[in-house]
Amino acid sequence: MTQETFLPNTTELRLGEGHKIEEEADTNLFFREFVDLSRKLEKTRNVLHNAGNIEVGITPNEIVRDAKMYRLLHYRPMVSRTAKTPILVVYALINKSYILDLQPDKSWIRNLLNQGFDIYLIDWKTPTQVDKYVSFDDYVNDYIDDCVEFVRTKSSIDKLTLHGYCMGATMSVIYTSLHQDKIRNLAAIAPVFDAQKDVTVLANFSRHMDGEKIFNSVGNLPYELLYACYSALKPFKQGVNKYFNLVENIDNEEFVQNFLRIEKWLYDTPPVAGETFRQWVVDIYQKNLLAANEMRIGSEVVDLSKIQVPLLNIVAEEDHLVSPHCSAPLNDAISSLDKRLMRFHTGHVGLIASSYSQNNVLPKVGQWIKARSQ
Amino acid sequence: MVTEGEVNNDRIGSNNDREGNEAPIQTPANVDPLLMREQISKVFDLWSEISRLPTVGPLYAYSQYSRSELAELVELGKTILQLQSHFSEYWVLINNTYVHALTRAAEKLPKKYDSKQDFEGYRKAVIDVFEDEFTSLFNSQEFGRSYSLVLSQQLDLFNHLQKLTEKSLRVLNLPTRAEVNEMVKDVHDLKKEVHDLTRKMALSHYEK
Numbered sequence: 132m133t134q135e136t137f138l139p140n141t142t143e144l145r146l147g148e149g150h151k152i153e154e155e156a157d158t159n160l161f162f163r164e165f166v167d168l169s170r171k172l173e174k175t176r177n178v179l180h181n182a183g184n185i186e187v188g189i190t191p192n193e194i195v196r197d198a199k200m201y202r203l204l205h206y207r208p209m210v211s212r213t214a215k216t217p218i219l220v221v222y223a224l225i226n227k228s229y230i231l232d233l234q235p236d237k238s239w240i241r242n243l244l245n246q247g248f249d250i251y252l253i254d255w256k257t258p259t260q261v262d263k264y265v266s267f268d269d270y271v272n273d274y275i276d277d278c279v280e281f282v283r284t285k286s287s288i289d290k291l292t293l294h295g296y297c298m299g300a301t302m303s304v305i306y307t308s309l310h311q312d313k314i315r316n317l318a319a320i321a322p323v324f325d326a327q328k329d330v331t332v333l334a335n336f337s338r339h340m341d342g343e344k345i346f347n348s349v350g351n352l353p354y355e356l357l358y359a360c361y362s363a364l365k366p367f368k369q370g371v372n373k374y375f376n377l378v379e380n381i382d383n384e385e386f387v388q389n390f391l392r393i394e395k396w397l398y399d400t401p402p403v404a405g406e407t408f409r410q411w412v413v414d415i416y417q418k419n420l421l422a423a424n425e426m427r428i429g430s431e432v433v434d435l436s437k438i439q440v441p442l443l444n445i446v447a448e449e450d451h452l453v454s455p456h457c458s459a460p461l462n463d464a465i466s467s468l469d470k471r472l473m474r475f476h477t478g479h480v481g482l483i484a485s486s487y488s489q490n491n492v493l494p495k496v497g498q499w500i501k502a503r504s505q
Numbered sequence: 506m507v508t509e510g511e512v513n514n515d516r517i518g519s520n521n522d523r524e525g526n527e528a529p530i531q532t533p534a535n536v537d538p539l540l541m542r543e544q545i546s547k548v549f550d551l552w553s554e555i556s557r558l559p560t561v562g563p564l565y566a567y568s569q570y571s572r573s574e575l576a577e578l579v580e581l582g583k584t585i586l587q588l589q590s591h592f593s594e595y596w597v598l599i600n601n602t603y604v605h606a607l608t609r610a611a612e613k614l615p616k617k618y619d620s621k622q623d624f625e626g627y628r629k630a631v632i633d634v635f636e637d638e639f640t641s642l643f644n645s646q647e648f649g650r651s652y653s654l655v656l657s658q659q660l661d662l663f664n665h666l667q668k669l670t671e672k673s674l675r676v677l678n679l680p681t682r683a684e685v686n687e688m689v690k691d692v693h694d695l696k697k698e699v700h701d702l703t704r705k706m707a708l709s710h711y712e713k
Contacts, residue, residue, distance in 0.1 A: 164621060263686075264693040273700055332643040339649035341657050348660040356656075363643045367636040375628065 171381045178387060185391045188229035190241045192252075196281055200258065200265065203278050206240055206250040213247030216315055216504035217286045219278060220252040223298035224270075224407065225357065227399045228254045231296065233392050233484045242489055246497040251282050263350035263405035268429035270407060271306050279306075279313050290315035292500055296483060297321050297453060298411070301421070304461065308433050311440050316503045318443040318496065321453045321479060322461055325422040326415050329457035331450075332363050334416060342412035351402040358400065364451055393480070422464065438465035441503050444472045445496065447482040471499060545586055553579045574672055581665040588658035595651045598642060606638035
């Protein structure tokens with residue numbers, strides 16, 4: 132039996148010569164697409180399997196202080212310094228600080244160095260079960276204060292610029308309200324402030340979580356719980372669609388490297404110290420004590436109306452972790468005369484680690500800080 | 506004896522009440538789950554009461570251990586029951602949203618798939634629909650409460666298991682969780698005091 136008997140060319144019989152050619156062309160196109168997709172899937176599999184060695188945080192730095200709960204990094208200057216006032220960057224307690232120095236062309240730290248600033252960064256270490264009683268009091272009045280003292284002594288200056296991101300921005304605001312004699316400027320990126328106005332999924336979860344029970348049952352907040360919360364944030368646009376995009380762009384080396392770096396950061400989640408998380412959820416999200424000027428840190432009550440130093444509040448309009456409605460009211464809560472709110476059309480991570488932030492955010496931030504530095 | 510393929514007429518016949526009216530058969534499928542949970546909960550409560558009966562005489566001391574274990578097991582059972590109930594509610598929310606998203610996605614099905622762009626367009630539309638539906642769900646008070654209850658029950662379950670394990674390992678003479686917590690708290694407070702003293706000493710040294 133010949134092949135023609137099995138596969139009669141019915142298309143040709145019914146539709147004529149022209150249609151036959153068109154269908155053959157379509158079949159070839161479909162076949163080529165299928166082969167290409169298979170190749171891309173295979174390449175994606177290889178890339179993901181060999182993704183262990185991804186370099187992040189490569190801007191040259193020196194560990195100038197190594198304590199139980201943090202490391203203080205001092206970045207080597209890249210150009211001659213144009214501002215004497217050093218910047219102390221306070222990172223959040225969620226995930227790792229290298230998001231601020233993800234890759235050279237999208238590094239927040241490197242950009243500020245190139246603008247002539249002297250940069251220090253607090254890199255928080257992973258808390259263990261022994262650290263479950265570590266609270267905001269420890270983070271603010273001990274760890275951040277130790278770093279501030281170190282930088283002041285090393286740079287022989289009285290005041291520095293405190294620059295926090297996300298939870299680190301909230302801690303920077305609290306620190307400034309308690310120790311503003313040591314602060315020249317406060318630059319906060321997406322601070323959690325008026326939590327009742329936060330309309331994100333994370334805020335909804337936080338408002339309903341039993342923080343006391345988590346603390347009493349498991350001590351530190353386990354990273355699995357953080358993953359569970361993260362997976363509910365843009366679950367399809369980011370959780371699913373990004374993998375489609377990866378396969379689609381697997382031949383674009385730059386895209387792949389960027390994807391892998393962000394992915395590494397997303398799943399590099401340490402637990403959060405139990406008492407700190409309890410305060411974060413109960414005092415800030417559920418009771419909104421920070422906005423009410425009633426939050427107690429150690430023996431003191433945080434009164435933000437005491438803040439009189441210049442404030443730069445940087446928010447992202449499309450932030451799905453800390454909504455701009457939650458950060459923006461900070462400007463109304465403090466007494467400073469010099470305060471500025473900058474809004475950018477990007478997301479929480481896009482604000483600090485993207486080409487957009489390099490071109491649109493950082494030049495303005497640098498300019499603002501420089502104008503208020505020695 | 507009922508063989509395979511036959512119908513047990515006796516069972517059907519016995520389902521009539523005294524007046525001859527047919528009463529509904531209580532099969533696992535049509536038992537009210539709420540009623541079932543209540544009944545199981547009552548059984549647990551009964552055992553809990555029995556376990557708390559006062560014991561007198563020389564067996565009193567020996568019974569302490571088993572009594573507390575029994576009480577913990579009863580509590581564990583009740584927590585599992587509550588967790589199951591809350592977990593069902595949680596899945597109902599997820600499932601309803603999924604079905605709703607699926608229906609909306611089906612409405613966006615393109616009339617024809619002529620090109621790769623048609624597939625791409627549909628994929629994006631599906632992702633938008635699912636994103637929209639699930640983000641609305643996760644943002645709702647109802648889901649927040651449901652998630653919180655499931656999490657809370659999971660933590661309770663964890664606590665009961667911890668207590669049971671602790672009781673079983675008493676023979677090893679290890680410190681209990683409460684005792685370890687006390688030590689950790691003491692260590693934390695001591696560290697803080699040392700930190701403050703070091704700071705004060707450095708300050709006084711600097712002032713001199």
